[in-house]
Amino acid sequence: MKLDVKHILKTYGIFLAFLLICIILAILSPVFLRWNNILNVIRQSSIYGVMAVGMTFVILSGGIDLSVGSVLALSGIIAAGAATAGVGIFGIVALGLLVGVLCGLFNGLMITLGKITPFVITLGMMSIARGLTLIYSGGRPISGFEGAFRFIGGGFILGIPFPIVILAVTVLIGWLVLTQTRLGRYTYAIGGNEETVKLSGINSNFYKTMVYVISGLTSAMSALILTSRLNSGGPNVGQAYELDVIAAVVIGGTSLSGGRGSVWGTLVGALMISVINNGMNLLGINPFFQLVVKGVIIIGAVFLDRLRDQAN
């Protein structure tokens, strides 16, 4: 028996912590479990969640990407610019994603070929992309889009908000890529022991670069959701998102030193952050106290999860 509990905690520690939080909230607030509120929470987590899938790749490979928030802003403002200039929906999406991919490509190439540590290069990119966003927009939001583009953030498919669909698809694809493709397995391998990967004749630089491209891509996807949802691209959106996104990944059990973790943990991490925010709003907790409560919950949840690490 004892072993069983340990095994469950070991594998699902953070998931159980998450359930516990949900149960407590359901007891404290009748609103929490209402269908609309549940959709709300998941939709809210979609922005972080989608980016966090890309960040999971980066962190699994042993790297870090601080530029996600700024890349989101740049990609969003360019999509917004295109949308107000009358570009069609496919053009907008393509352009937005392209911006993210290019930023990621730049990060990846500077890390692999330029041999600069990921922290520094993505910190630089964070500053540069934000600056470009301000320059492009003149510091002003760009607003007011047509129907098709608005669907991305505001539409529904079979009663499910479209951002939730995007999140689900992204997590699923992320999981498939990580477990079923060479790109995914090499991502783990590079984070575990890059030297071995190189000695096995694998072009690790290519795969490492790809990981940052993926992160750029998911940032751009979040940008499209957010821009559409807010009906406006703003030069200041996404500020300090990197911390929340990395937090979702790390809370989800992915090791910051790379090589170990999963996209499911990340999903739970992202949902947990949304649920905490939602719950505190529902309960009307004083905003000053909210910060304390949030900190305590995050620590507490991971404390439960630590049993898993101990077992390893």
Next chain:
Amino acid sequence: MKLDVKHILKTYGIFLAFLLICIILAILSPVFLRWNNILNVIRQSSIYGVMAVGMTFVILSGGIDLSVGSVLALSGIIAAGAATAGVGIFGIVALGLLVGVLCGLFNGLMITLGKITPFVITLGMMSIARGLTLIYSGGRPISGFEGAFRFIGGGFILGIPFPIVILAVTVLIGWLVLTQTRLGRYTYAIGGNEETVKLSGINSNFYKTMVYVISGLTSAMSALILTSRLNSGGPNVGQAYELDVIAAVVIGGTSLSGGRGSVWGTLVGALMISVINNGMNLLGINPFFQLVVKGVIIIGAVFLDRLRDQAN
């Protein structure tokens, strides 16, 4: 000859990049090299610089401390509260430092005994300390201090601003501790391979905890400088400082994976960030472009330094 250049770059890469930036600024702005401006820049870097010394310990040990900005705020507001309540200068300083030490102790104990990863626990502390600051202050600055306390941020010793004296002493002590004491050597060793340290009969948990206590202490020192200098403690000071402080350490050549780096590099990293900001103000660069310029300079400087890494 070729070897010599390589050797110099290898050891002093970031220092040379820093000099280059200074030379360019000196050419572009006649004001840059004026004695007053130099004192200015160094004094401005003292806040980040002092914290970055503590952060160097943390990162050398293989950890990270995201809570420095919030701990600074908490420590500062409590010092400010004490100052306006008429507590004497020694009481203020002792109280401020105590707050930092306690926060660091909490971080350290949760990491070593609670076995929670540093990222998560210090992220939680970041939120908790900020919340406590807001609760204590009611969200408002606490302002207006007496002479003695104002000396810390505004005084001079032999024509040198006192914050610069504090910075110099902190870097010097940091360097001595890192190179000449067990605590310092164990910090490197823990960052290099904690298992080996444990198997060498060393109580690594104690030393690891100390590292976070030091970081809490330096955050509190910066809090005293900043609070005194601003003549007010604010609930919002120090936001996003963690990124700049970690950047100073990493730009200074300390490896984020631990075990390698020095406090001198950190000093150069902190000075560099101040110099870039100062230079852009002096040159009156458009604030939008400032972000781009800053990003490019940071990447460029570290690019120069990468030659050092390659040699290793």
Next chain:
Amino acid sequence: MEPVLRMQGISKSFPGVRALQNVDFELLPGEVHALVGENGAGKSTLMKILSGVYTPDEGDIQLKGTSVVNAGPKAMLDAGVSVIYQELNLVPHLSVAENVMLGREPRRAGGLIDWKAMRAEVKKLIAQFNLKLDPRTPVYRISPAYQQVVEIIKAISLRSDILVMDEPTASLTGNEVERLFEIIRQLRSQGVSIIYISHRLEELWEVADRVTVLRDGERITTKPLAELTVPDIVRNMVGRELTEQYPVTEIETRDEVLRVEGLTKAGVCSDVSFAVRGGEIVGFSGLVGAGRTEIMQIIFGYLKRDSGKIFIHGKEVDIRSTRDAVRNGIALIPEERKRQGLILGLSVFDNAALAVLDRNSTFGVINFKKLSDLIHRIVETIGVKTPSPRQLVKFLSGGNQQKVVLSKWFVRDCDIYIFDEPTRGIDVGAKVEIYRLMQSLAQRGAAVIMVSSELLEVLNMSDRIQVVYDGRIVKEFRRDEATEEGVMKYALGVAGSVA
């Protein structure tokens, strides 16, 4: 016969070290060519040049007549050269199967990895070794010996023309070694050329055809093994006559220093009791996985025990941490040097000083003058080959790294020394030095425990031998009653069930 590989005039220097000087090396088709030399002689460096990890300063490499110098690891792999590196090269959190097939994953249509095919393939390979190993196990969970086998399987499965094995048997014991030799012979008969590096000189005659001896980065000789004896090779390696392999000294045994009673930890060991007197060397023998390492780690306070008592000088001590153990005068030289013994990114000095900083500092401030003298003396006595004590340990040869681990504990005066596989990867000359040092510790009155998988070493060095099987001590031999067969019988668990 036309050689498949010809390396000519290879030279390579690192800062402060001339690793190779004008070395020639030839490999014939279907030949097993042994490469031997002292620690730091340049064996691994030569092989890393062959595999494209290093580029030589000078010299040419020809594979079947075409020059391939400077081609890089991938090109050499593609050209049919595969290498089992001395330092394990596995990805800890990937499975055994994935590690074996890394870079060559079978794929289904659509590019997805074909897990079934992969597992089946690796299962077949594992079967060759008669191992019970699930291909799905992550490699960090298996013992170093099994990890070594995984490396071997990986290299063999590449089906290369040239296979380099850099000390493949260092962490293996009897059974696995036998299987490895069979496989080597089989490969040879298929025309594969093998370069075989080892410090266990006796085993060369079982597999190798010719031998090349390196000394201080120079090639001393290349000859068929049939023309040589162990002393010949040793003479070529060290440049002088080495009289004895196991030094003999009479050491007077004193009072009991360490006594362990009923040490038990679920799933690891049960009811382990033994005692060691001052001046005694007690050997622990057993198969890989018998639990010797864990027993020692429990005594050293690194693993928690469920029950059992530890007495030092007759007094029960409460050891809850490694710090308690060291304070009570225990030293443990661990078996996995890279993971448990060294800090690769720090210098030789820092590593060697790690366990004695507390004794050489006042109020936490280190007395470097006193410490330097001590460290320099030991590093010299043990013979760590390094350009300077400031050299980072990661740049030392494998054997020299092991010597640094030994230095770390020799500088500290302890009452009890536990050596776990102390001579793994150590050359013959240095082994003798280490045996002497162990004896001098015993002479000083210390209790010495030696865990080793090299049976001969245990037999020759121990006053008494404890045989461990499945977490228990199943038999104790006195020196005069121990034989190879006797010890093996108990280690295999055969005799235990009878008795």
Next chain:
Amino acid sequence: GRGEAADGAIRIGMSVPGLQFPFFVTMREEAEAAAAELGATIVFADALNDAAKQASDIENFIAQGLDAILISPMTTDALVPVIEQAVAAGIPVATVDRQANTDRVLVHVGADNVEGGRAAARFIIEQLGGSGSVIQLEGTPGASAAIDRKAGFDEVMAGSGITVLTSQSAEFDRARGQTVMENLIQAYPNFDAVFGANDEMIIGAIEAMQGSGVNARDKVTIGFDATPDAFAYIQNGLLDATIDQFPGQQAGQALQILVDNIRTGARPAQSVIFISPLPVTSAP
């Protein structure tokens, strides 16, 4: 309105861009006091300076079925979708201080930031007698308050005889205001006036002057937001004026209109109410 909650209390959701700005701290405190007088309670959310979080907060308000929403939106457009969503769900919405680009809100009570910038510029021109030089400290690049205050200020300055020496961002932050001003004192030692786009920055700048041997009393200084700290500096003679946008009054009026609407269904006579921002030169 959809009537009152079971216990009779009206619950109004209030969302502001960030409590890191003392302006909104004041607004929140005075709003809570005003709500209490009206027999309502405030459910408060801090957007932490993030439009996406603010949108989520409003969604959470809707999910809770609050009776009304009082919002100071992060940007003019970003919150429009959720505001319209709330109105569609039958929840009356009022905006304060910052406006939202929609005609669905019940009322907007605000003080025009552009007008505030103009007022600050006029004050400096008057104090300097029409000639001299000024340093401008802008807010966070891209923030609407920063853009608008700067726009109004620049517009009036352009037509005057006063030179704007430089305009740098200090991100609405006191410590940044201090360092940026220290740097600018080196580059432009002969300035006559400083405009800080909020009180935090101008206070930082005053501390910079005092610490660099420039007497702030000799310079014309004006901030923005009328925070208690600013009044303390005014009392000391270090600060000349601050632009008051009367956050409490804004929130109070908006709350009154919301409560009336819930109780009686009444709609205000005007759907946009502006309170003129004024430079104040002495503590209240």
